[in-house]
Amino acid sequence: MATSADSVGLELIGLNKILGGRTIIENLDLSVKKGEMVSLLGPSGCGKTTTLRMIAGFLIPDAGKVILAGTDVTTLGPDKRPSAMVFQNYALWPHMSVFKNVAYPLKIRKLAKDEIERRVHDALSLVNLMHHKDSRPSQISGGEQQRVALARALVQEPDILLLDEPLSNLDAKLRVKVREDIRDLQRRLGITTVIVTHDQDEALSISDRIAVMNDGRIEQFSTPQALYDQPATEYVANFIGSLNRFEGSFEDGRVQSGDNIVGIRPEDVYFSSHQQPGSHPATVELVVPRGHFFEVYLNSNDHKIRSFMSSEIPQVGATGFVRISKALIYKDGKLVKVA
Ligand SMILES: Nc1ncnc2c1ncn2[C@@H]1O[C@H](COP(=O)(O)OP(=O)(O)O)[C@@H](O)[C@H]1O
Numbered sequence: 001m002a003t004s005a006d007s008v009g010l011e012l013i014g015l016n017k018i019l020g021g022r023t024i025i026e027n028l029d030l031s032v033k034k035g036e037m038v039s040l041l042g043p044s045g046c047g048k049t050t051t052l053r054m055i056a057g058f059l060i061p062d063a064g065k066v067i068l069a070g071t072d073v074t075t076l077g078p079d080k081r082p083s084a085m086v087f088q089n090y091a092l093w094p095h096m097s098v099f100k101n102v103a104y105p106l107k108i109r110k111l112a113k114d115e116i117e118r119r120v121h122d123a124l125s126l127v128n129l130m131h132h133k134d135s136r137p138s139q140i141s142g143g144e145q146q147r148v149a150l151a152r153a154l155v156q157e158p159d160i161l162l163l164d165e166p167l168s169n170l171d172a173k174l175r176v177k178v179r180e181d182i183r184d185l186q187r188r189l190g191i192t193t194v195i196v197t198h199d200q201d202e203a204l205s206i207s208d209r210i211a212v213m214n215d216g217r218i219e220q221f222s223t224p225q226a227l228y229d230q231p232a233t234e235y236v237a238n239f240i241g242s243l244n245r246f247e248g249s250f251e252d253g254r255v256q257s258g259d260n261i262v263g264i265r266p267e268d269v270y271f272s273s274h275q276q277p278g279s280h281p282a283t284v285e286l287v288v289p290r291g292h293f294f295e296v297y298l299n300s301n302d303h304k305i306r307s308f309m310s311s312e313i314p315q316v317g318a319t320g321f322v323r324i325s326k327a328l329i330y331k332d333g334k335l336v337k338v339a
């Protein structure tokens with residue numbers, strides 16, 4: 001292994017996994033820096049949980065290596081790895097108190113009673129749950145159960161924290177708050193974290209880097225900004241943010257006939273009643289309020305294109321000019337040019 005640098009938190013090399021006779025994960029590489037927070041982002045069924053389970057040791061790859069904190073752990077069980085996982089459904093013991101749930105992994109490891117007490121106390125304090133230490137999981141809210149599951153992972157003082165869709169059981173408002181709490185805790189503890197999600201908003205807002213997965217492979221591994229600005233494949237461009245998609249080419253500030261794919265973010269489409277350099281005549285066909293912005297559907301030269309606008313919203317039927325500030329050009333699914 002050439003990557004013994006201690007800046008590497010975890011490394012996956014050429015992972016393969018076949019389940020039910022089907023290749024689920026194919027030649028997957030991923031390198032996460034120490035202290036970094038990385039999301040595995042992709043649609044349901046693309047192999048996120050399978051990948052996380054191989055990192056955690058609940059599943060052994062058919063080929064490839066898992067290196068955690070500099071050690072090859074590929075064939076070791078979960079309890080022999082410096083990682084702790086929070087499961088999607090939390091997997092709390094219903095008959096045990098919050099305290100006992102969190103203490104459980106330490107009991108298994110046969111730690112001394114006073115050390116268990118101290119560490120459970122610390123972990124529950126970290127997630128602000130000491131006042132619920134004697135409650136049963138059924139007596140606390142979903143958000144609190146989620147924090148118990150988090151405390152049960154943190155109490156193990158892992159080098160690597162693994163979270164499988166930790167927010168999917170929470171309602172929308174709570175989800176935003178809890179994801180910020182998790183991010184804050186992750187930063188404070190400086191703990192290398194891999195979080196699985198199918199929610200692009202979630203991934204974009206909390207990750208240092210995002211690995212976008214498609215059918216058992218990683219399509220692109222970049223910062224949120226780079227994924228958004230320069231999506232390397234058409235798949236990523238469609239998955240992250242919104243996109244106007246045309247078959248054609250992009251010349252003279254507009255879509256023309258051609259055999260590439262032209263992707264244009266609605267944020268890069270501007271409508272105005274005044275002509276500007278590079279703008280073209282357009283008509284407003286539909287205006288949809290979207291809360292803090294409007295979705296404005298335009299027709300320009302028989303191309304329908306969407307714009308996101310937040311001021312000087314036009315009326316349906318208005319005529320004016322559309323200007324496109326940026327276009328992503330794809331050939332065979334790969335980004336070939338940003339125009
Ligand atoms: N034990 C298994 N046996 C057969 N197929 C499985 C098994 N576990 C997962 N799969 C399949 O592998 C694919 C990826 O699953 P998973 O990793 O859970 O996806 P994700 O977490 O991205 O939704 C799915 O098609 C799923 O049906």
Ligand SMILES: [Mg+2]
Nearest residue numbers: 048049050196
């Ligand atoms: Mg999953």
